[in-house]
Amino acid sequence: MITLPTLQPTLAWHQQLSWRRYVEQLFRLVSRRRDFRLELQRGRLIAGVIPEQRRVLLNPDLIPVPAMGVxxxxxxxxGQRTQLLRAIMAHEAGHVVFSASKPAGELGWLWNALEDERMERLVMxxxxxxxxxxxxxxxxxxxxGEPEAxxxxNACLRWRWGHDRPDIPFEVQAQDQEAWEQARPLVEEAWETTRDGVELLAARILALRPAPPAGEPPKSRPELNADGGGMSEAQPEEQKQAQGTGEPDVDEVTEAASTDGGEETPEQEEHQARDEAGAGTGKSPGVEKDTPEEPEDTSGPSGGTTPTSDGEEQGQPQQGRGEAPLPAPPPPAPGEDPSQGASDHAGPPRDLSRRESAQEMLDRIEVHARHLTRILAPPIRPAHATPHRSKGRFRYDRYTQGAEKYFGRKVGEDRPAPFLLRLVVDMSSSMAGGRLNAAQEAxxxxxxxxxxxxxxxxxxSFDYNAYETVPLDMPWAESVDAIAGLEARGGTLLSSALRLVLAGERRPEEREVIAIICDGELTTYDRLVCGLLLGEQQREHRTIVPLLIGEGIQGQAIWEALFGTAVPVHDTENIARTLFQSLTRLRQKLEPRLGLAP
Incomplete structure (x- = not known):
């Protein structure tokens, strides 16, 4: 059972851990896969999946909802946010389960518009x-937007939204009217065909497209990618589809759909078939899988794109879905094969060449920071209990003994031990790019x-030398500026930073935790000096957690021999999870009665 979390008014929804878990559970419920990782990113991309990397992308701004007619x-x-999240995650998960690979070029664009409706009907x-x-x-x-022809x-795209809304005008340009009347039955047939049948029908529809007037260059089509192609075999719902399709090559299509390879085993498919209900169909609007580009918003009522004769795109929604096409791709570079088309990815990864602002990084790490706060500052609990006649918790054992005071009242305070956090960051030149971003966010x-x-x-931070980027007790605003200004340069010499950290002052009641983020292997000299700095007395009062990123993973055995542990990490989320688990174990060791769980 998925429980809808409550919304804390002091935080945006995507900065609250309970809402992130809610979105992940929605995706897992429909896709029946637990190996995808949710990433919340602002930008022109609204939602998408990258199957090869097991990533689910979601823009926390979602889409605006018109005031009337919805x-x-x-x-x-x-309520609107909750309903949008359900529809978006179900759409993305549906591509993982039901969609095949996307063809290239304009055929792929049209295939995607048809596949969205077919796949959503199977999800329903x-x-x-x-x-x-x-x-x-x-x-x-x-x-x-405003209705327009x-x-x-784009009529092939818009019809999936407008075919059951007779109260909303649906107009096709006069020069395309005759071709649309021939194509519309094929569009509707594609919604109930097989995986491979979608591509066959898309090719037939594309052949009906009217040629541009003489002297006018052909209109460039915006690119759409399909999400999740090849993630699973043909599902029982798709096999039922094949029996009712009117496609001339239905036998071949059905056979191809039933033998489509995937990652799941026949036993898994049989287990799914026993659990699934196969009743009912319906119309379904859709969600954009990948919109890495977006033109200016001059959208019509469909939210689709209407290219003009000079290639200028119209009708793209401010935040589109899988039905909302993207701008025309740039011309191929010299030597590039233009027939390869776009990749099947839902959208591009983060642009690591662009230096992000501190606020962008803060928005992304807020939920992880508040999660860590639960361990750094757990609730203060009473230190001991004293019998009381009428206050406190009722004690049945004292009642059965006939004691005068039946209640145990807890008094005093038992404050958890404070943590002193020290972070050592490798700033060598090899950290430039994604590793630097992960270190800054951590x-x-x-x-x-x-x-x-x-x-x-x-x-x-350290390269060949050590630098105290954030001294103890530095104000919060100054700390943000100092961390955001870190730059990768130089080489790697951990011992210089370790000497500076171990020489720092510590209050008697504090428990010291040192986290090290590094991407390089340690030289023999560096390991020798670090070993001398880490005596038994130093290890006894400190907890050291090395986090190996990039090529540092190759030297994991050396790090484990030196520090007793070493954890490979790939991004900020891995770092946050590792630190939370380490701090939780330490807190359980110091205050076992708190009952904290990692």
Missing amino acids: RFDPQTPH RRFPELCSDFDFLGDAMLLK TDFM ALMLARAANLAGSRLQVV
Whole structure:
């Protein structure tokens, strides 16, 4: 059972851990896969999946909902957000389960527009309760902007939203009207065909497209990618589809769909088939899988794109879905094969060449920082209990003994031991790019958590020399600026930073935790000096957690021999999870009665 979390008014929804878990559970429920990682990113991309990297991308801003005409509209921001998240995650998960690989070029664009509707209908056969959510999302896309006539290609896209909305005008440009009347039955047939049948019908529809007038260059089509191709074999719902399709090559299509390879085993498919319900169909608006580009918003009512004769795109929604096409791709570079088309990825990874602002990094790490705060500053509990006549917790054992005081009242305070956090960051030239971003976000995460919990933090960066980037008790605003200004340069000499950290002052009641982020192997000299610095007395009062990123993973055995442990990490989320687990284990060791669980 998935429980809808409550919304804390002091934080944006995507900065609250309970909402992130809610979105992950929605995706896992529909896709039946637990190996995908949720990433919340602002930008032009709204939602998508990258199957090869097991990543689910989601823009926390979602899409605006028109004020009028949207079916199943809860009329509250909280309800609209919840319904959008259900529809978006179900759509993305549906691509993982039901979609095949995307063809290249304009055929792939049209295939994607048809596949969205086919796939969503299959999702609703498993989860009929999602029908209202898809209707809500599709109406929001259809009603965006002012109604206007659309061209042939975008009519194939818009019809999936407008075919059951006779109250909303659906107009096709005059020069495309005759071709659209021939193509519309094929579009509707594609919604109930097989995986391979979608591509066959898309090719037939594309052949019906009218040629541009003489002297006018052909209109460039925006690119769409399909998510999750090849993630699973043909599902039972798709096999039922094949029996009712009117495709001339239905036998070949059915055979191809039933033998489509995938990652899941026949035993897993049989187990799914026993659990799944196969009743009912429905219309379903959709969600954009990948929109890495977006033109200016001059959208019509469909939220689709209407290219003009000079290649200028119109009708793209401000935050589109899988039905909302992207701008035309740039011309191929010299020597590049233009026939290869776009990749099947839902969208590009983060642009690591661009230096992000401190605020962008803070938005991304807020949820992890607040999660760490639970361990840095757990609730204060009473230190001991004393018998009381009428206050406190009722004691049945004292009652059966006939004692005069039946209640145990807890008094005093038992304050958890404070943590002193020290972060050592490798700033050598090999850390440039994604590793530097991860290190900066980890430092900001610890700084934010320490600020919320009232703990103390020191950040030391090093190359061949050591630098105290954030001294103890530095104000929060200054810490953010110092961490955001870190730059990769020089080589790697850990012993210089370790000497600076171990010489730092520590209060008697503090428990010291040292985290090291490094991407390089240690030289023999460096290991020797670090071993001399780490005596038994130093290890007894400190907890050291090396986090190996990049090529540092290759020297994991050396790090484990030197520090007793070493954890490979890939990004900020891995770092946050590792630190949370380490601090939790340490807190359990210091205060076992708190009952904290990692």
